Amino acid sequence: MSTIAPIPLLEVDGLSLAFGGVKALNGVSFAVQPGSITSVIGPNGAGKTSVFNTLSGFYTPAEGRMVFDGHELGPLPPPKRAALGLARSFQNIALFRGMTVLDNIKLGRHCHLKTGPLAALFYTPAARREEEELRREIEERIIDFLEIDHIRKAPVAALSYGLQKRVELARALAMKPKLLLLDEPVAGMNREETEDMARFILEVRREWGVTVLMVEHDMGMVMDLSDHVVVLNFGQVIAQGLPAEVQANPEVIKAYLGSGNVEALRERFRRAAQAGAAAREAA
Amino acid sequence: MDGWLLFEITLAGVGTGGLYALTGLAFVLIYKATKVVNIAIGEMLMLGAYLFFSFAAGLSLPIWLAVPAALLLSGAFGALVERSIIRPMLGESPISSFMVTVGLASILVGLVELIWTADQQRLPEFMPAKHIVIGQAFVSPKIFYGFWTAVLLIATVLLLFRYWRGGVALRATASDQAAAYSVGINVPRVFSLAWVAAAMIAGVAGIVVGSIGGISSAMGVFGLSVLVVVIFGGLDSVLGALVGGVIVGVIEALTGFYVGGEYKLLATFTLMVLVLMVRPYGLFGTHEIERL
Numbered sequence: 001m002s003t004i005a006p007i008p009l010l011e012v013d014g015l016s017l018a019f020g021g022v023k024a025l026n027g028v029s030f031a032v033q034p035g036s037i038t039s040v041i042g043p044n045g046a047g048k049t050s051v052f053n054t055l056s057g058f059y060t061p062a063e064g065r066m067v068f069d070g071h072e073l074g075p076l077p078p079p080k081r082a083a084l085g086l087a088r089s090f091q092n093i094a095l096f097r098g099m100t101v102l103d104n105i106k107l108g109r110h111c112h113l114k115t116g117p118l119a120a121l122f123y124t125p126a127a128r129r130e131e132e133e134l135r136r137e138i139e140e141r142i143i144d145f146l147e148i149d150h151i152r153k154a155p156v157a158a159l160s161y162g163l164q165k166r167v168e169l170a171r172a173l174a175m176k177p178k179l180l181l182l183d184e185p186v187a188g189m190n191r192e193e194t195e196d197m198a199r200f201i202l203e204v205r206r207e208w209g210v211t212v213l214m215v216e217h218d219m220g221m222v223m224d225l226s227d228h229v230v231v232l233n234f235g236q237v238i239a240q241g242l243p244a245e246v247q248a249n250p251e252v253i254k255a256y257l258g259s260g261n262v263e264a265l266r267e268r269f270r271r272a273a274q275a276g277a278a279a280r281e282a283a
Numbered sequence: 284m285d286g287w288l289l290f291e292i293t294l295a296g297v298g299t300g301g302l303y304a305l306t307g308l309a310f311v312l313i314y315k316a317t318k319v320v321n322i323a324i325g326e327m328l329m330l331g332a333y334l335f336f337s338f339a340a341g342l343s344l345p346i347w348l349a350v351p352a353a354l355l356l357s358g359a360f361g362a363l364v365e366r367s368i369i370r371p372m373l374g375e376s377p378i379s380s381f382m383v384t385v386g387l388a389s390i391l392v393g394l395v396e397l398i399w400t401a402d403q404q405r406l407p408e409f410m411p412a413k414h415i416v417i418g419q420a421f422v423s424p425k426i427f428y429g430f431w432t433a434v435l436l437i438a439t440v441l442l443l444f445r446y447w448r449g450g451v452a453l454r455a456t457a458s459d460q461a462a463a464y465s466v467g468i469n470v471p472r473v474f475s476l477a478w479v480a481a482a483m484i485a486g487v488a489g490i491v492v493g494s495i496g497g498i499s500s501a502m503g504v505f506g507l508s509v510l511v512v513v514i515f516g517g518l519d520s521v522l523g524a525l526v527g528g529v530i531v532g533v534i535e536a537l538t539g540f541y542v543g544g545e546y547k548l549l550a551t552f553t554l555m556v557l558v559l560m561v562r563p564y565g566l567f568g569t570h571e572i573e574r575l
Contacts, residue, residue, distance in 0.1 A: 056464070120443065121439070
């Protein structure tokens with residue numbers, strides 16, 4: 001290689017995770033370059049969400065290292081990881097249901113706030129400044145950007161699935177993240193909602209300079225958006241590289257189809273990618 | 284029926300109800316954050332009263348020093364309980380942690396009897412003794428000031444819940460733990476915070492209840508009425524604890540006067556059974572919560 005590879009924002013090295021006798025992850029290694037959109041794909045049960053949960057600190061790996069922005073993640077509890085700039089969304093939406101959209105988003109900033117109980121009780125000038133600054137940034141940058149101005153006062157439980165996913169993204173953005181972990185951002189969405197989400201993910205990268213690591217089943221979207229694709233199967237990385245490389249990899253095709261008809265699956269990948277591209281052009 | 288008399292009894296009931304509401308708030312705080320049904324809330328209240336007794340009568344400290352000292356120690360005790368017996372029960376079935384608090388209640392009663400004996404004691408007088416008169420109704424000064432202490436403390440806790448980020452973190456943790464973790468909330472610390480705050484609130488209630496009726500190792504019975512209050516209002520509902528507290532207080536006072544003191548608990552428990560039949564999750568409780 002002629003150019004020196006940049007230092008990755010996230011480096012996962014030899015990650016292994018076991019639940020009893022089941023090896024959920026087995027020596028998983030990959031890197032996420034700063035400013036990239038990296039996707040983790042694989043059949044159901046391949047270990048994609050386990051990677052995310054280990055990165056967030058919900059699971060403790062048996063072996064392996066995770067280095068994020070120069071920090072070893074292993075010994076850090078989840079709140080410390082959040083403070084370093086690791087934000088995530090969940091496969092089956094984890095919002096604070098009794099609260100409004102605005103409250104949910106504001107909670108994203110929790111780890112960066114400083115106001116103590118007495119200052120909050122008497123609403124001191126410092127507390128007021130912090131609150132106003134937070135509100136301004138959230139209203140001007142995040143809410144406008146994600147086009148959720150009309151629902152900011154609504155309780156999240158009353159929103160449609162697509163909008164809830166968007167609020168989750170907004171909350172993650174409020175955390176001032178360096179790396180955004182998106183667990184199936186468009187699962188269960190209709191075409192229009194998927195297009196919106198794809199556009200937001202691209203803009204998050206372009207306008208906010210946030211690196212994205214996502215787990216997704218929508219092949220069209222993965223192939224369109226990603227700079228780098230990591231394929232997991234049975235807890236192991238079976239291929240990684242550019243979307244086109246991964247698509248052509250026989251191992252990957254076998255993992256998805258079981259065996260046999262490679263051409264048919266290639267065709268399916270191609271069609272999914274084209275349909276995604278066409279729909280995006282139309283929109 | 285004499286209107287003023289009815290008014291007077293109702294006022295006394297509302298006064299006691301304020302203390303029920305306060306203790307109910309402590310209970311709900313723990314339940315919301317850690318999903319533990321803390322049957323020992325009455326005994327934690329008793330501990331607060333006895334700690335105050337030790338500082339004020341035993342060590343003869345002035346009241347303004349004895350109260351904070353007792354509350355500080357109550358809070359430390361709450362932290363100790365959370366760290367040593369509640370946190371290891373994380374992930375166990377709700378019944379298991381419920382049983383642990385039943386054990387905690389007996390341990391506390393035993394401790395109090397060992398240290399302070401089972402005899403009834405009186406707390407030093409520290410509230411103004413002048414009777415309060417509203418129209419033609421008399422209100423006992425202790426109940427009057429106790430009520431306003433409860434109101435003030437409840438208001439403070441509610442404001443902190445709403446506007447302090449620690450309080451918001453507690454509500455967020457109660458709503459969704461995974462999400463709370465992911466936005467950087469230190470969930471174990473929220474658990475500790477809930478137990479410390481609840482122990483201190485129960486401590487305040489204990490000091491007030493003790494100064495009204497004296498203290499004894501059987502004082503935890505107060506917790507029985509509080510249990511009715513929170514089941515009535517909904518285990519996870521702050522509003523339920525407040526409304527339930529006042530209603531139960533008034534019903535007890537009216538029954539005590541018009542029917543007889545021994546029927547107080549009968550009346551409140553009958554009420555509880557009725558509410559459970561119509562709304563098993565309490566008046567304001569969340570629908571999916573465990574039913575007891």
